[in-house]
Amino acid sequence: MTNPAGAPVNRRPLFDVLFGASVLAVIGAVVRVVYFTPFEATQGPAQKIYYLHVPAALSAYLALIVAALGSLAYLWLKDERADRMAESGGEVALLFTTVVLITGPLWGKPIWGAWWTWDARITLTLFLWFVTLSYLVLRGAIDEPGMRARYSAVLAVLAALLIPFIHLSVYLFRTLHPMPIVLKPDKPSLPPEMLTTFTISVFAFLFFCSMLIRARYRLSTARASGGADA
């Protein structure tokens, strides 16, 4: 099958078995959080937001890294596929950063007593959200594909440079956020049951994030070649 220009139309489905598997992995992780993971004694039920909040943050990092690598590849090779990958990563990064910024205050209110503080990590994450939003707005504002890809690529690389600052902000600045309890140089300090749940959640959400990026990429590719199958 071809489009009017004669190029082959991409008919790869957005949602396939692998996408379904990632959804099942996330559902499985949530079932484990809800039914098979104990409440933390001091923080109570609100601590279970941890299994949603941190995997969302790591997924946002992954999506931004995909956007930055796609952008660098575009700047080097001028290949439209790399630009489409960057666009897909950027959009999915905005989704996960939004989840981080909503679940964070819902955890902070019962534990810290405030919905929001201008803590270094929260402020930098909000800044990242605005930069990612700007990336997508910029893409929508420029019609010429080459210029759009080039300008937005620079912004995506700059956005990804925020990741190490956000991750290391608890070491660099005085902040309400606790020091890492799992992603740190020495042994994780979570009890084994909670650590298992956390690990399952992280891998499930990273898998789901990858599948969303892939589906978004397929949508872009299908649009570029004239049609898409849901």
Added chain:
Amino acid sequence: MPDNGGYYHAAYIIASALYVGYTASLWWRAKRSR
């Protein structure tokens, strides 16, 4: 143990709505571009 289950449920419900909403938007955009 503190009674703060409402925050926990709200976080999971809102996050689920965002993930399902985004997935639906992909499906919708693919359908429109056909």
